[in-house]
Amino acid sequence: MKIAVIGTGYVGLVTGVALSEIGHVVTCIDVDPSKVEKLSKGIPTIYEPGLEELIKKNISSGNLHFTSEHQNGLPDAEVVYIAVGTPQRADGAANLDYVEQAALDIAANIKQNIIVVIKSTVPVGTNFHIKNLINQHTTNGVHVKIASNPEFLREGSAVKDTFHGDRIVIGTEDEESAEILAQINEPFDTPIIKTDISSAEMIKYSSNAFLATKISFINEIANLCESMGANVEEVAKGMGLDHRIGPDFLKAGIGYGGSCFPKDTNALVQLAGNANHEFNLLKSVIEVNNNQQVLLLDKILNRFGNIQGKRVAVLGLAFKPNTDDLRESPALVMIPKLVSLGVSVIAYDPIAVNNARKQLGTEISYTEDLTEALKNADFTVIITDWPEVKKADLSTYNQLMKEPIVFDGRNCYDLDEVKKATMEYYSIGRPDQA
Numbered sequence: 001m002k003i004a005v006i007g008t009g010y011v012g013l014v015t016g017v018a019l020s021e022i023g024h025v026v027t028c029i030d031v032d033p034s035k036v037e038k039l040s041k042g043i044p045t046i047y048e049p050g051l052e053e054l055i056k057k058n059i060s061s062g063n064l065h066f067t068s069e070h071q072n073g074l075p076d077a078e079v080v081y082i083a084v085g086t087p088q089r090a091d092g093a094a095n096l097d098y099v100e101q102a103a104l105d106i107a108a109n110i111k112q113n114i115i116v117v118i119k120s121t122v123p124v125g126t127n128f129h130i131k132n133l134i135n136q137h138t139t140n141g142v143h144v145k146i147a148s149n150p151e152f153l154r155e156g157s158a159v160k161d162t163f164h165g166d167r168i169v170i171g172t173e174d175e176e177s178a179e180i181l182a183q184i185n186e187p188f189d190t191p192i193i194k195t196d197i198s199s200a201e202m203i204k205y206s207s208n209a210f211l212a213t214k215i216s217f218i219n220e221i222a223n224l225c226e227s228m229g230a231n232v233e234e235v236a237k238g239m240g241l242d243h244r245i246g247p248d249f250l251k252a253g254i255g256y257g258g259s260c261f262p263k264d265t266n267a268l269v270q271l272a273g274n275a276n277h278e279f280n281l282l283k284s285v286i287e288v289n290n291n292q293q294v295l296l297l298d299k300i301l302n303r304f305g306n307i308q309g310k311r312v313a314v315l316g317l318a319f320k321p322n323t324d325d326l327r328e329s330p331a332l333v334m335i336p337k338l339v340s341l342g343v344s345v346i347a348y349d350p351i352a353v354n355n356a357r358k359q360l361g362t363e364i365s366y367t368e369d370l371t372e373a374l375k376n377a378d379f380t381v382i383i384t385d386w387p388e389v390k391k392a393d394l395s396t397y398n399q400l401m402k403e404p405i406v407f408d409g410r411n412c413y414d415l416d417e418v419k420k421a422t423m424e425y426y427s428i429g430r431p432d433q434a
């Protein structure tokens with residue numbers, strides 16, 4: 001099939017590349033010409049394991065094209081995916097400006113009846129709104145059908161998730177569109193669920209809200225464990241073996257971040273409010289997460305009192321390992337607070353340093369070398385559980401730092417190993433090793 005994908009961010013790029021890999025002829029369109037220039041040369045604009053090889057392979061085979069001009073990608077397309085951002089507005093609701101602009105771009109450029117597939121995460125009702133917007137603005141008598149195909153990939157394993165996901169949700173108005181989309185997606189090794197459009201839109205928000213709830217729940221348990229002398233890892237293990245609960249997303253830590261959970265939980269609270277429903281559970285989930293991001297700072301201040309003038313190694317800037325994405329990363333909360341308390345920060349991340357510099361500026365120093373970060377640090381704060389951090393030899397803290405004092409927001413290390421390493425170690429929901 002001839003497919004166009006509007007937006008080449010984390011979702012659009014991976015979707016376009018994956019669709020080209022399974023045999024479709026795909027044109028990825030992005031309004032950012034610098035992205036298009038790089039991608040056309042086979043240079044990925046995001047860090048995602050396995051993506052570069054697939055981009056290069058499918059450009060060479062002629063299945064994958066990039067353009068910044070909608071009139072180059074849209075007229076021939078039989079199916080058009082919208083994968084532009086839906087960031088959070090000041091009131092918490094999803095900002096649909098980019099999706100609406102993409103709709104107008106479609107209306108201005110299509111030459112035949114097509115199916116428009118919305119991959120962006122959008123509030124219930126948006127698919128119908130976008131369909132109407134396009135059909136009101138087409139000039140040559142053509143019209144579109146709409147389909148909701150929410151995305152569930154995880155940054156850091158986006159390629160793997162796209163080829164071997166847990167499910168593909170296809171929400172349509174009619175069986176014919178559902179069948180066409182099922183055929184497009186059939187080569188992916190993933191079960192397909194066909195629903196109505198509103199349910200598909202709701203599945204995405206409910207899934208993210210549920211996962212965020214699991215994280216805030218275990219973080220609350222972790223905080224209780226600290227007051228009661230229990231160990232949250234033992235508790236989570238004991239809980240997770242119950243099949244009704246399951247072991248995933250029961251890892252206590254400094255809280256969730258990223259481009260999805262914070263904005264999607266807020267958007268669902270707003271969406272519920274519009275339907276006169278107070279989503280109190282989800283409001284608490286958000287509040288717990290906001291508090292969780294600063295608890296580690298309380299531990300630091302309890303330990304030191306005044307931290308002015310100290311040198312601090314912050315390990316990890318990305319919101320999670322294997323991505324260069326900093327959106328809503330706990331690092332963006334922690335680092336400015338540390339700086340405001342007068343410390344000098346050296347931040348380590350293996351791949352997110354360039355993105356971080358744009359957001360955190362020159363007030364702190366950056367390194368892609370873990371040992372460089374630890375050298376002469378008064379204390380270390382772990383924000384992201386990068387494999388490089390998790391597999392670090394614990395004696396390095398002792399060897400390189402002024403004093404081996406570590407505040408671990410991701411519970412990277414086994415407490416028995418920590419004891420052997422004679423370091424001062426504070427983690428989340430586990431007994432301190434002071």
Ligand code: NAD
Binds near residue numbers: 010
């Ligand atoms: P992103 O910000 O990384 O990328 C969006 C891209 O769209 C940008 O490159 C931008 O230049 C481009 N764009 C905007 N308007 C355009 C237009 N009119 N025409 C062409 N290009 C345009 O966003 P993302 O992280 O890929 O997220 C996209 C959507 O997918 C969001 O709704 C998000 O909630 C959802 N989602 C994201 C993830 C994730 O892990 N990032 C996972 C699941 C769902």
